Amino acid sequence: MDKLKSLKLLMAGLIFYLIVQILSAVGVLNGYFMVIINRSLVFVILAVSLNLINGVTGQFSLGHMGFAAVGAYASGSITTLIFKLSPHHPQDAVVFLIAIIVGGFFAALAGFLIGFPSLRLKGDYLAIVTLGFGEIIRTILNNIPAVGGPRGLLGIPKFSNFTVIFLFTLGTIILIRNLVQSSIGRTMISIRENELASELVGVDTTKYKVLGFVVGAFFAGIGGGLLAHLLQIAHPTQYGFYASALILIMVYVGGIGSLTGSIVAAFSLTFLTEGLRVGIDWLRDTVGIPIGTEWTMVIYAVLLILIMLYKTEGLMGMRESSILVIKEKQG
Amino acid sequence: MSALLSVQNMSHYFGGLKAVSEFSFDVPEGVIYGLIGPNGSGKTTCFNLITGIYTPTQGKILFKGEEIQGNKPFRIVHKGIARTFQNLRIFNNLSVIDNIRVARHFTTRSGVFSTLLRLPSFKQEEEKVREEAMNLIQLMNLHSRATEMAKNLPYGELRRLEIARALATKPKLILLDEPAAGMNPKETEDLMRLIQRVRDEFKVTIFLIEHHMKFVTGICEKVKVIDFGTTIAEGRPEDVVKDPKVLEAYLGRKAVVC
Numbered sequence: 001m002d003k004l005k006s007l008k009l010l011m012a013g014l015i016f017y018l019i020v021q022i023l024s025a026v027g028v029l030n031g032y033f034m035v036i037i038n039r040s041l042v043f044v045i046l047a048v049s050l051n052l053i054n055g056v057t058g059q060f061s062l063g064h065m066g067f068a069a070v071g072a073y074a075s076g077s078i079t080t081l082i083f084k085l086s087p088h089h090p091q092d093a094v095v096f097l098i099a100i101i102v103g104g105f106f107a108a109l110a111g112f113l114i115g116f117p118s119l120r121l122k123g124d125y126l127a128i129v130t131l132g133f134g135e136i137i138r139t140i141l142n143n144i145p146a147v148g149g150p151r152g153l154l155g156i157p158k159f160s161n162f163t164v165i166f167l168f169t170l171g172t173i174i175l176i177r178n179l180v181q182s183s184i185g186r187t188m189i190s191i192r193e194n195e196l197a198s199e200l201v202g203v204d205t206t207k208y209k210v211l212g213f214v215v216g217a218f219f220a221g222i223g224g225g226l227l228a229h230l231l232q233i234a235h236p237t238q239y240g241f242y243a244s245a246l247i248l249i250m251v252y253v254g255g256i257g258s259l260t261g262s263i264v265a266a267f268s269l270t271f272l273t274e275g276l277r278v279g280i281d282w283l284r285d286t287v288g289i290p291i292g293t294e295w296t297m298v299i300y301a302v303l304l305i306l307i308m309l310y311k312t313e314g315l316m317g318m319r320e321s322s323i324l325v326i327k328e329k330q331g
Numbered sequence: 332m333s334a335l336l337s338v339q340n341m342s343h344y345f346g347g348l349k350a351v352s353e354f355s356f357d358v359p360e361g362v363i364y365g366l367i368g369p370n371g372s373g374k375t376t377c378f379n380l381i382t383g384i385y386t387p388t389q390g391k392i393l394f395k396g397e398e399i400q401g402n403k404p405f406r407i408v409h410k411g412i413a414r415t416f417q418n419l420r421i422f423n424n425l426s427v428i429d430n431i432r433v434a435r436h437f438t439t440r441s442g443v444f445s446t447l448l449r450l451p452s453f454k455q456e457e458e459k460v461r462e463e464a465m466n467l468i469q470l471m472n473l474h475s476r477a478t479e480m481a482k483n484l485p486y487g488e489l490r491r492l493e494i495a496r497a498l499a500t501k502p503k504l505i506l507l508d509e510p511a512a513g514m515n516p517k518e519t520e521d522l523m524r525l526i527q528r529v530r531d532e533f534k535v536t537i538f539l540i541e542h543h544m545k546f547v548t549g550i551c552e553k554v555k556v557i558d559f560g561t562t563i564a565e566g567r568p569e570d571v572v573k574d575p576k577v578l579e580a581y582l583g584r585k586a587v588v589c
Contacts, residue, residue: 182449183439189422198433199403200384201413201437201499202409211443216441
């Protein structure tokens with residue numbers, strides 16, 4: 001039964017992959033659309049991993065892009081360095097894979113460090129600390145000449161493509177699902193539900209809160225690494241509060257604790273952002289209404305308010321699509 | 332025979348307020364022990380001290396002869412003390428079985444990697460925990476609700492679930508904080524039978540706080556009455572309820588005179 005269910009998820013992934021590949025081959029999806037799809041997939045990784053921290057464990061992190069930045073810069077530095085030394089390295093794919101994973105581990109280390117304040121802080125206070133932490137990472141990167149400083153890390157080899165990003169995204173979804181639907185995952189949820197009761201049924205709550213940060217940050221680092229190798233640049237401004245807030249919105253629009261919700265929201269909001277950009281350009285250039293792209297944020301805010309008013313628990317609430325549920329024996 | 336739980340000279344202050352004052356008592360193994368007293372007399376504080384939520388300002392708490400004061404709450408649970416709460420603390424958005432499985436988590440050994448990859452050892456352990464939880468659910472007569480979200484359960488069943496969850500940690504001593512609060516006479520009677528059954532079947536010692544005099548006299552083998560953080564009577568329930576000091580604490584001075 002267990003195998004069958006994972007198979008369903010793999011099949012769904014495969015169908016998605018084939019459809020995109022076919023549409024791309026026959027020219028329906030041009031390069032522009034492929035960029036948006038790739039970005040969406042990266043945002044799926046970021047949203048699902050943030051959901052582990054904010055949704056499942058019930059902490060409140062506002063600095064998720066900080067972890068992505070660590071992953072992006074770490075993996076980007078490794079590949080750029082090796083690429084400079086030998087432009088046509090025979091094992092490009094292996095170097096890339098290792099660099100991405102190492103980036104993830106660096107991000108996990110950052111997650112471990114930020115996990116500590118979460119031992120003492122809750123809610124708003126934790127949010128402020130994580131916000132500050134994300135900004136600290138950004139400022140540090142802005143001031144290290146070795147990684148380009150405010151110019152950003154340039155000349156990162158373009159190793160990411162649709163296939164690579166897709167595989168990492170699918171892997172992230174499967175692994176995080178495995179974690180959430182396990183003894184450890186239930187323990188994390190119990191912390192969200194009632195921390196004192198959790199402690200009093202023998203849960204070392206500190207350990208699992210930090211674990212949530214570490215695992216969430218690891219996958220955010222992977223996402224950051226993939227993004228850097230897609231855009232061929234890692235720039236401090238990409239990883240600021242604006243982007244962190246975007247991921248946060250994805251998690252809450254999708255529904256806290258629901259991986260399905262995060263996946264759906266990451267796709268919809270990435271496409272919506274692009275759609276709004278195009279729409280606003282059209283309004284300005286063709287219709288002649290003088291508005292700028294900053295209006296996307298206004299529309300986002302309205303959207304978030306509407307969701308809070310009419311669909312408080314997000315699109316999916318806490319529900320999970322059946323293809324993401326590991327079926328258990330009954331009775 | 333030495334006591335399972337022995338509290339020695341325990342005091343606790345909240346700022347200048349003496350919430351618990353030089354408490355000493357022994358809970359022998361296998362009994363149903365009751366702690367009673369009017370509102371604000373320090374009963375729940377006493378439970379919070381034993382379970383490690385607070386550390387006593389003075390005094391010792393010995394469990395199976397070992398000092399436990401100052402330990403973190405989850406470590407005290409690992410040593411074999413479980414509890415329920417006066418106002419339920421259920422994991423609302425987890426199913427009934429998952430509520431119980433969380434309480435078995437500390438006994439599992441699977442790490443993050445075997446969980447992420449769902450290795451055979453992890454699956455085996457998951458299955459074992461699931462079976463243990465199902466057994467408990469059966470014993471508590473909650474099996475028709477196993478996969479129901481806890482928030483959808485009626486009050487009486489939530490009380491049973493909380494006791495089941497406490498039992499899932501395989502305790503030696505279980506602390507029940509006003510288990511009959513909010514129950515009607517019929518439910519209270521069922522609960523009394525359940526508590527006696529739990530004691531006999533799980534071989535646990537039960538230490539409870541209760542307001543409900545009938546409940547206490549009907550179920551406890553030994554009681555201690557406190558008021559303003561100090562002991563005013565101790566002994567068999569039928570003797571204690573006749574104690575003038577107890578009547579005074581509960582009904583006021585005039586009642587004793589009359």
